[in-house]
Amino acid sequence: MNVSRKCQYALRAIYELSSRLGAGPTSVAEIASVQAIPPRFLELILRQLRQGGFVESRRGVSGGYLLSVPPRSLNVGAIIRFIDGPIGPVQCTNRNDEAFCSLEGERAFMGMWSRVRDAVAAVYDETTFQDLIDEKNATGQYVGSYCI
Amino acid sequence: MNVSRKCQYALRAIYELSSRLGAGPTSVAEIASVQAIPPRFLELILRQLRQGGFVESRRGVSGGYLLSVPPRSLNVGAIIRFIDGPIGPVQCTNRNDEAFCSLEGERAFMGMWSRVRDAVAAVYDETTFQDLIDEKNATGQYVGSYCI
DNA sequence: CCAATACCATACTAATATGATCGGAATAAT
DNA sequence: ATTATTCCGATCATATTAGTATGGTATTGG
Numbered sequence: 081m082n083v084s085r086k087c088q089y090a091l092r093a094i095y096e097l098s099s100r101l102g103a104g105p106t107s108v109a110e111i112a113s114v115q116a117i118p119p120r121f122l123e124l125i126l127r128q129l130r131q132g133g134f135v136e137s138r139r140g141v142s143g144g145y146l147l148s149v150p151p152r153s154l155n156v157g158a159i160i161r162f163i164d165g166p167i168g169p170v171q172c173t174n175r176n177d178e179a180f181c182s183l184e185g186e187r188a189f190m191g192m193w194s195r196v197r198d199a200v201a202a203v204y205d206e207t208t209f210q211d212l213i214d215e216k217n218a219t220g221q222y223v224g225s226y227c228i
Numbered sequence: 229m230n231v232s233r234k235c236q237y238a239l240r241a242i243y244e245l246s247s248r249l250g251a252g253p254t255s256v257a258e259i260a261s262v263q264a265i266p267p268r269f270l271e272l273i274l275r276q277l278r279q280g281g282f283v284e285s286r287r288g289v290s291g292g293y294l295l296s297v298p299p300r301s302l303n304v305g306a307i308i309r310f311i312d313g314p315i316g317p318v319q320c321t322n323r324n325d326e327a328f329c330s331l332e333g334e335r336a337f338m339g340m341w342s343r344v345r346d347a348v349a350a351v352y353d354e355t356t357f358q359d360l361i362d363e364k365n366a367t368g369q370y371v372g373s374y375c376i
Numbered sequence: 377c378c379a380a381t382a383c384c385a386t387a388c389t390a391a392t393a394t395g396a397t398c399g400g401a402a403t404a405a406t
Numbered sequence: 407a408t409t410a411t412t413c414c415g416a417t418c419a420t421a422t423t424a425g426t427a428t429g430g431t432a433t434t435g436g
Contacts, residue, residue: 156340
């Protein structure tokens, strides 16, 4: 359930675009520079995010990328799932590896894995990019409370 | 923050030993068979767990492994940390990769990463192996509530 | 037009982590 | 002594990750 570096790059890129809302397209080079992301790699990531409908692109001189959704209605969980796949501590809690799940010894752990998955998903799904911007401006003192 | 397969093996092994409490040593072959774990790999894992003080070993005929701590006072978090290292969605929240953390763009995310880490750790640290045995006997209907 | 700038697509590679195995030595119960 | 078992160090194999390379195609300002 680790968030891959690629995904962290994606999140930072989206965050950067969120903070530049309404300022026209931002180039890959600009985002890469500000967020310290390998430019070619970022190009790859942004293309993928575009195919997922999270960003739009403008070609040509003074082109770049724009957020295609307001930061308030875009949450972190959507990006993480899109880049890294299902959220959860083990494959077992992600509906596909049934063979693995059916293992006798695994049954005792299923409840715990589910609780972890739900707790993590709750945090990611309830954190929008607007929240991230707000939180940063509040110098990171805010600590939310999440119950499952 | 994914729990590696190796770690899942370790947890299942400890769980198996927990359920056989007071029944003398259990051999690697026996545990491997019941829990469907590659035997040689399990051997490696149990040795490691022994060095961590979680289990004891008896050599020779009718030897094997025993839990060295009562299941009630051994929690899942301890095993996961021992096998997989610090719990957390990114390296950044584990006090060592300061260079990575100090990155300007990462600041906005720190609060979220911390909340995820704490939520996950809470579940793991509050689940003992006795809980797992109880939960299984209760046919897995139990769903706990965890707040941070 | 045309040259600069940006996006697009695929393939490739290097490094790292993970998962698992091997051969044999030490130990202890019978 | 024999046999079942743990113990030890090394090694292999594979998958994933992270990032690069190459070679385009589209758009726009001048």
